[in-house]
Amino acid sequence: MKLAITSLFVVTLILAGCSGKGLVAGETPPAGEPRPVPGGEKRAEAAQRQEDLGKSIKAGDLEAVKRTLQEHPEALDARNLNGFTPLLLAGYHGRAEIGLYLVEAGADIEAQDPMGNNAYMAAASGGSTDLIRVLLEKGADPRFRNRLGQSALHQACLLGRLEAVQLLIGEGADVNAVDESGATPLYWAASKNQLPIAELLIEKGAKLDVATISQRMRPIDAARVHQHQRMVELLQDHGADA
Incomplete structure (x- = not known):
């Protein structure tokens, strides 16, 4: 059970808005610690941008997401400090409209989070049935398993996503x-x-x-x-x- 509980813990952190801010580079280090290496400021800006983008996704602010990606298209598949892409976050937070926009913008649907969940698994976890359907249309593998051997159906059942469970079973889970x-x-x-x-x-x-x-x-x-x-x-x- 330990492995599966770990998966639930990770998803819970995502849904709770865990941002890992304590890891942001570019902050003034305490006395005696090394100064940031050259380029650290740019990396810090990029990291902060992904954190802010994640907050916009969690809030369901599609227009803010669009603005960020129009100004910084490289952010589409960039990861935040916890290893999640914007599409993964949209799936976990149940933000189907944002997820659909990201897919149409060309987001990598096979990118995986640290537990080996891809966008299809994340959408099942968040109960985003519209996003699940689109990902299947785009070629997502309904048989995909994460590092714990869990299927999308496991995740949806674990988190109580009834409509997603109905859809997944209908798709042959x-x-x-x-x-x-x-x-x-x-x-x-x-x-x-x-x-x-x-x-x-x-x-x-x-x-x-x-x-x-x-x-x-x-x-x-x-x-x-x-x-x-x-x-x-x-x-x-x-x-x-x-």
């Missing part, structure tokens, strides 16, 4: 896919008490008793551990072994 920890989408839905998603997964053929590798935890076990009684009852009603 495997409801019984397992990540590196052995967890299925249903496991994560049960763990996070996502009742409508769990019901949909079961309706679409999700297996009830697939256990994780290290702790041998099934969806019903995860629901019990987190004291999600209604989820426990739902799984039992559909035949999960007590």
Whole structure:
């Protein structure tokens, strides 16, 4: 479970607006520390620009995004201090309109964040169904997995994105896919008490008793551990072994 929890932690930081400002180059260093190397000021300006662009994306300010990219087209696929491109941020924050603009502007849809999520995964995490559709039209691989072996469906279930789950299943996502920890989408839905998603997964053929590798935890076990009684009852009603 540690690997998958790490993925959730990273996404949570993104959605919370973690900017890594303490790492911005070009600030006056404390006494005794090296001065910035030549070119450091330009790098600091570029880094700050990406941070500001990220804030505009989070706020859903499409016009500000357009202005930045018109003045600095090199920012389209540049990464912020945490390793995220503008398109990845648009996906995570659920800013479909901005994401669509970035795609049409030529953003790299295969760029990955530090956890190995690409724009398709980010859009699923943010619940951006319109962006998911466009990325599929542009050639995104619906079978893509991140470094934790998670699919877009895992991410959408983990974060409670019901409409994205419906779309992904409609596009052929495997409801019984397992990540590196052995967890299925249903496991994560049960763990996070996502009742409508769990019901949909079961309706679409999700297996009830697939256990994780290290702790041998099934969806019903995860629901019990987190004291999600209604989820426990739902799984039992559909035949999960007590």
